[in-house]
Amino acid sequence: MGKGENMERVARRSPLSIGSTDDRPADAASVRQDLVLESVSYAIAGRQVVKDISLTVRDGEFFTLLGPSGCGKTTLLRLIAGFESPQTGSISLGATRLEGLPAARRPINTVFQNYALFPHLNVAGNVAFGLRMLKWSREDIAERVDEVLGLVQLLDLRHRRVSELSGGQQQRVALARALAPSPKVLLLDEPLSALDLKLRRDMQVELKRIQTELRQTVIFVTHDQEEALSMSDRIAIMRDGDILQCETPAALYTQPADRFVAAFLGEANFLSAKLRAIDNFHATVEMRNGQTASIALGRHMPAPGEVTVMFRPEDVELGSGPGLSLTASVIQKSYLGSDLSFQLHLRDGTPVKLRSRASAAMEALRIGQQVPLSIPFEQLRIVGETR
Amino acid sequence: MAAIVNHRTSTAGSGLSLAAPAIVLAVVLGCIPLAFVVVYSLLTPASFGGVEWVASANAYRSLLFRKDLFSEELVFSPDHLMIFGRSVLLALATTVLCFAVGFPTAAYMASRSPRARKWWVLAITIPFWTSLLVRTLALMLIIGDQGLINGLLIRSGLINAPVAMLYTDFAVLLGLLYSFLPFMVLPLLSSLEKLDPRLLEAGADLYASRWRIALQIVLPNIRPGIAAGCLLVFVPALGSYVVPLILGGGRSMMAGDLIALQFGTSRNWPLGSAESVVLVLFVALAFALSNLVRRRAA
Numbered sequence A: 001m002g003k004g005e006n007m008e009r010v011a012r013r014s015p016l017s018i019g020s021t022d023d024r025p026a027d028a029a030s031v032r033q034d035l036v037l038e039s040v041s042y043a044i045a046g047r048q049v050v051k052d053i054s055l056t057v058r059d060g061e062f063f064t065l066l067g068p069s070g071c072g073k074t075t076l077l078r079l080i081a082g083f084e085s086p087q088t089g090s091i092s093l094g095a096t097r098l099e100g101l102p103a104a105r106r107p108i109n110t111v112f113q114n115y116a117l118f119p120h121l122n123v124a125g126n127v128a129f130g131l132r133m134l135k136w137s138r139e140d141i142a143e144r145v146d147e148v149l150g151l152v153q154l155l156d157l158r159h160r161r162v163s164e165l166s167g168g169q170q171q172r173v174a175l176a177r178a179l180a181p182s183p184k185v186l187l188l189d190e191p192l193s194a195l196d197l198k199l200r201r202d203m204q205v206e207l208k209r210i211q212t213e214l215r216q217t218v219i220f221v222t223h224d225q226e227e228a229l230s231m232s233d234r235i236a237i238m239r240d241g242d243i244l245q246c247e248t249p250a251a252l253y254t255q256p257a258d259r260f261v262a263a264f265l266g267e268a269n270f271l272s273a274k275l276r277a278i279d280n281f282h283a284t285v286e287m288r289n290g291q292t293a294s295i296a297l298g299r300h301m302p303a304p305g306e307v308t309v310m311f312r313p314e315d316v317e318l319g320s321g322p323g324l325s326l327t328a329s330v331i332q333k334s335y336l337g338s339d340l341s342f343q344l345h346l347r348d349g350t351p352v353k354l355r356s357r358a359s360a361a362m363e364a365l366r367i368g369q370q371v372p373l374s375i376p377f378e379q380l381r382i383v384g385e386t387r
Numbered sequence B: 001m002a003a004i005v006n007h008r009t010s011t012a013g014s015g016l017s018l019a020a021p022a023i024v025l026a027v028v029l030g031c032i033p034l035a036f037v038v039v040y041s042l043l044t045p046a047s048f049g050g051v052e053w054v055a056s057a058n059a060y061r062s063l064l065f066r067k068d069l070f071s072e073e074l075v076f077s078p079d080h081l082m083i084f085g086r087s088v089l090l091a092l093a094t095t096v097l098c099f100a101v102g103f104p105t106a107a108y109m110a111s112r113s114p115r116a117r118k119w120w121v122l123a124i125t126i127p128f129w130t131s132l133l134v135r136t137l138a139l140m141l142i143i144g145d146q147g148l149i150n151g152l153l154i155r156s157g158l159i160n161a162p163v164a165m166l167y168t169d170f171a172v173l174l175g176l177l178y179s180f181l182p183f184m185v186l187p188l189l190s191s192l193e194k195l196d197p198r199l200l201e202a203g204a205d206l207y208a209s210r211w212r213i214a215l216q217i218v219l220p221n222i223r224p225g226i227a228a229g230c231l232l233v234f235v236p237a238l239g240s241y242v243v244p245l246i247l248g249g250g251r252s253m254m255a256g257d258l259i260a261l262q263f264g265t266s267r268n269w270p271l272g273s274a275e276s277v278v279l280v281l282f283v284a285l286a287f288a289l290s291n292l293v294r295r296r297a298a
């Protein structure tokens, strides 16, 4: 079933539908409903937990909030869902402002961090709950419950008590319950964190499939960077109530704006250097070893003085070559399946990581050995120092 | 309270040995006296109180029939039925009223911070530091014809003659509500404290109004507390004696009065015992019902 039909159904039956007011086209699906946060701040007990956050989540987008524990991800979701209201700033969905609306009037559904399934209802009862509250007819509810349970592949368990479900099944029920009323925005708060690795990977694929199929707008919270990279259209990196950078996974990985983002997504090496010259596209820097490098400007605009140069372990090559040349001694060697990973130290003690496919030359490296390294100039980035 | 006891026994792995003191207590304080009552109900009354050891089912017969004075025939008499019926009704009304007042109270208390909640629990239980008799007499002073409420109403000119409140069913109900409210509030509170607040948020998230959250999420999930609270109110209300006597003015007899009467003025111990047995059966029924509710909730 297509999203258009889906939304029409909600427009017809739901008093909450906000995509079909009179001054809008009849086809609700043709109206883009971006979720827009403007300068949203929120403090708990005098402490700023969300600091002046502005962001736009586009209609149909899989948007991820990624950040360490306690950075305010859940709080931001709660502000969007309507469980808390921001002290300043505005939140709107399409043309509707959400600030004044209580959670029960927002066409936004949540999959909670611990699922929060209703223990007194069975699987079908849980999924039907939102539809009953929206006063759908009995037949429509039955039809929709079947449809959504089919989507999460739980049709066989519809009469089970939720206490008799496995973690993965509970997670699917929570997803089905939130999807059933066809919310404009679906909020997922670390929905996979309670699952073991294998199940987690399966659920990631499934969740992504469902999201694509429904073209569902999703805001997904996680602190697992791999999960974020593999599923998201865009990722916002959060730290201490702030969004540091918000872009596609590829852009975040290849063009991190600052040290925190670079280190949080994947592994990163950092060297300090001096800025010598700067034009519209390039910065010329002088490395500690005297070598100068011309680095394409990315997301960070360096200021004169000390700058931080970043490169990824997989871009480090063994042996001397064109690009930045370094000499380092091997400290540690570890096997990562088909890859080998080395910890090295430069002469001044700066740590450098190298990661590469295992090869004879790599295997031959011994702890303590001095080796030449090279990094192509185009793999160097200048990143900001995180405040 | 009952919920807690229940919880304890069900988690005790080596049940029997841990429960031994409780079992001994139950036998000594519960079963033995009850056995006495049952035996007495099957004997013949002695003329000046006490019993004669002659077996007889007369006591039970006279619950439903009385002997015609002239023909000595047994005639159906609804007196007992009416008194028991009235007692059950009053106990039910008390239970419903206690729930109606107790649930919002407990819900409010549960929504406070744990520290504030402790003060509320204290406030709810303070009246219990004095005896039931004193509390009931105090209530009498408040609702009597010359009492606080009528005094205020007359002085403010709203009425010119006192409204009769004392010695009415209203007074009895008010007294019972006042006496038993904490027995409803505390088990409800204990259940509400265990309720995951995220369930309420999940309800709001899924478009439920506050009213529907209360009815469709809170109530079904605190059924054990409701069962315990209703039992703790219904059982003592059914056998209540002091409150109906004082606040009802002895106008309408209750099961408790009736039993007291047989052991006192009427000197018919077997009949009193038979009446007690009937009362115990009602209580057993209430227990069975509340257990059913709790089992379905588990």
Ligand SMILES: Nc1ncnc2c1ncn2[C@@H]1O[C@H](COP(=O)(O)OP(=O)(O)OP(=O)(O)O)[C@@H](O)[C@H]1O
Pocket: A044, A045, A049, A067, A068, A069, A070, A071, A072, A073, A074, A075, A076, A223
């Ligand atoms: N009720 C509260 N009272 C006081 N501080 C709170 C409260 N709720 C959250 N906080 C604080 O707000 C900050 C953000 O919390 P939040 O739950 O949003 O973090 P999070 O990013 O979701 O973390 P996690 O990944 O661990 O779930 C934390 O520092 C936390 O200590």
Ligand SMILES: [Mg+2]
Pocket: A073, A074, A075, A113, A189
């Ligand atoms: Mg969280």
